[in-house]
Amino acid sequence: MKCRTCGQKAAVNMRQHKLALCKEHYLEWVPAQVERFIKKYRMFSREEKILVAVSGGKDSLSLWDILHRLGYVADGLYICLGIDEGIAYSSESQRLTEEFAAERGLKLQIVNIQQQTGMTIPELSTATMRGRGKSCSVCGLVKRHEMNRIARDFGYAVLATGHNLDDEAAVLFGNTLTWSGEYLLRQGPVLPATPGLARKVKPLCRLYEREMLAYALLRGIEYIYDECPFAVGATSIYYKELLNELENNRPGAKLSFYLSFLEARKKGLFAEPEAIQQELHPCPNCGQPTSAPGLCAFCKMTSKANTV
Numbered sequence: 100m101k102c103r104t105c106g107q108k109a110a111v112n113m114r115q116h117k118l119a120l121c122k123e124h125y126l127e128w129v130p131a132q133v134e135r136f137i138k139k140y141r142m143f144s145r146e147e148k149i150l151v152a153v154s155g156g157k158d159s160l161s162l163w164d165i166l167h168r169l170g171y172v173a174d175g176l177y178i179c180l181g182i183d184e185g186i187a188y189s190s191e192s193q194r195l196t197e198e199f200a201a202e203r204g205l206k207l208q209i210v211n212i213q214q215q216t217g218m219t220i221p222e223l224s225t226a227t228m229r230g231r232g233k234s235c236s237v238c239g240l241v242k243r244h245e246m247n248r249i250a251r252d253f254g255y256a257v258l259a260t261g262h263n264l265d266d267e268a269a270v271l272f273g274n275t276l277t278w279s280g281e282y283l284l285r286q287g288p289v290l291p292a293t294p295g296l297a298r299k300v301k302p303l304c305r306l307y308e309r310e311m312l313a314y315a316l317l318r319g320i321e322y323i324y325d326e327c328p329f330a331v332g333a334t335s336i337y338y339k340e341l342l343n344e345l346e347n348n349r350p351g352a353k354l355s356f357y358l359s360f361l362e363a364r365k366k367g368l369f370a371e372p373e374a375i376q377q378e379l380h381p382c383p384n385c386g387q388p389t390s391a392p393g394l395c396a397f398c399k400m401t402s403k404a405n406t407v
């Protein structure tokens with residue numbers, strides 16, 4: 100198969116786009132697509148400070164690389180979760196992230212959860228039994244709190260994450276199965292800023308996971324190959340497997356599913372994120388916005404953990 104642009108041997112064939120490209124032109128195509136999505140969804144301007152949440156995985160490091168190549172000033176945030184059972188997951192992902200930043204001269208902020216709270220994520224899960232002792236619930240809460248805190252404390256207008264199309268389609272599939280209205284209202288490429296919370300954006304939301312994998316490999320980006328050990332058996336992985344089977348039989352199904360949802364919301368089937376009216380209150384302990392008066396969920400959790 101030949102590259103559509105130059106006629107040389109193709110390195111990547113994207114059936115859903117009916118497009119094959121060589122290495123050189125594929126590495127030009129992906130950033131061009133990201134730039135197009137940034138402008139289409141009005142994610143951010145070149146004047147705004149961007150904080151990229153990086154995990155050491157292919158998607159977040161590739162996103163940081165792409166924004167850097169496009170000329171945006173974007174700093175990284177790595178949150179050390181203390182998940183090192185068996186495979187040294189956190190240690191290895193932090194090492195790869197630090198090396199990535201150093202090689203490119205990029206600014207990286209590191210937050211160590213054990214230093215912040217006195218416990219690792221697995222220890223917090225056991226101590227509080229939040230999510231029935233499963234680490235995923237605690238991990239999500241902690242990461243959201245720390246990303247918001249760093250964005251607020253250091254004046255970042257935008258928080259960018261590396262969620263790809265496969266991630267977004269799986270979440271949308273799960274929320275549609277249960278018609279989780281509040282989550283459907285909030286899902287999309289951009290979640291507008293609210294007092295005390297930075298705007299959240301997903302520049303990779305229309306790029307397939309395999310497209311990002313190809314980008315990382317062709318760019319020579321070193322990333323952690325292992326999945327988080329606590330992700331085994333996650334419902335989102337099962338949804339991804341179902342959608343992969345659909346995609347294999349009908350190329351472009353995931354993209355069509357996601358774009359049709361965005362179009363339906365645009366036409367009024369779902370409210371736009373700006374229409375979500377929710378009164379927020381500052382947490383008396385950390386100052387972050389919370390939906391109910393009193394301590395936020397993060398501070399309640401850490402307070403409980405420290406009394407066990």
